[in-house]
Amino acid sequence: MLQLKTAGFKALDNLRKKELFPPQWQNMEELEQVSDSVLSQFLDERFRVSQELGGGFLISALIDKALRTRDNELMDDRNLPVSEKLKLVRALDRQNAMMQLYPRYVDLLIPFIREISETKKREVRVLELASGAGGLTLALAEAVRQKKLHASVTGSDIVPAYIEAGNTRAAELGVPASFRYLDAFDLTSAGKGAFDLVVISQSLHHFTPGQLAVMIALASENAATAFVGIDGYRSLLLACGVPFVAAMQGIASFTLDGLTSARKFYTELELDMIAEIASGKKVQRVSCSWPLSVMTVRF
Structure with missing residues (x-):
C-alpha cells in the first residue's frame, strides 16, 4: 500500500x-x-x-x-550515553537473531562474494558501513569460513565502543572479520580500491536521500565492485509490525526507535532514484525480498 x-x-x-x-x-x-x-x-x-x-x-x-517522519532514532543521538547506545544496538542484534534475518542477509551477499572471487582471482574484501553491534559482519564472516571462501569482512562505524566490542567478539569466534573506525561519508582513510563490496544493512532509513547518494558515489570512487543496501520494505504491515516486535524486548526507547524506523523506510522507487542520481546512469536494481528492500548498484 x-x-x-x-x-x-x-x-x-x-x-x-x-x-x-x-x-x-x-x-x-x-x-x-x-x-x-x-x-x-x-x-x-x-x-x-x-x-x-x-x-x-x-x-x-x-x-x-x-x-512519514523526519525524526531521528534515539540510537543516532550523538549525545546519548555510550551505555545506552550499546543497549539499543544489542537489542537490535537480538531481534535480528530472533527473526533469523542474518541468514537472509548472508544468503543475499554470498553470491556477490563468489562472483567477485571468480572474476578477481584473489581475496574478496567486504566492507559493512554502520555495522553497529556487528551481527551481520560476524555472521557473514562465519559463512565465509564455513564455505571456505577466499574473503575477509570488515565492519565499520563511528562509535568506538562498537568497534571494540566487535573486534573482541570476532577474536572469540575466530572468524575472518575485523572492525574499524570509518566514517561512511569519508572513505579516504580506507584507501583507493581497499574494498570490493560495500554493504549497509538496516540503516538506509537512518540517512537522508542526499547522504545515501553520497555513500553510493564514494563507494564507486573507492573502486568497489558493487554497493548493496538492505532495509525494511515500506508497507503498512511493517509500520505496525516493527514496533510491535521491538516491544518484545521490553525497552521503551528501542520500541520508539522501531516505530520511527518503520515510518522512515524508503519505497523501492525512491531507492532506485537515489541510486541513479548517485551513479548518473542505470546500473542499479531495487527489489523486494519480503520483508526487505534490496538495492544493488554495480560499478
Missing part, C-alpha cells in the same frame, strides 16, 4: 519530462543537495498525481503522508 507505484512512476515520468531528473552534480556537497531536493520534489509530485487519480490512490498517499 505504501509503495505507491502507480502514482510514483507517473510522478517520476513528469520529472523527467521537465528535465528535473536525473539532476547534474559536480561534487559530493552538490550531490547531497540535489538528491534531497529532487526526492522532495518527487514526493510532492507523487501526492499531486495521487490527488488526480483519486480513490484508493489518494487514500494510500494520505496514509503515507501521515506516517
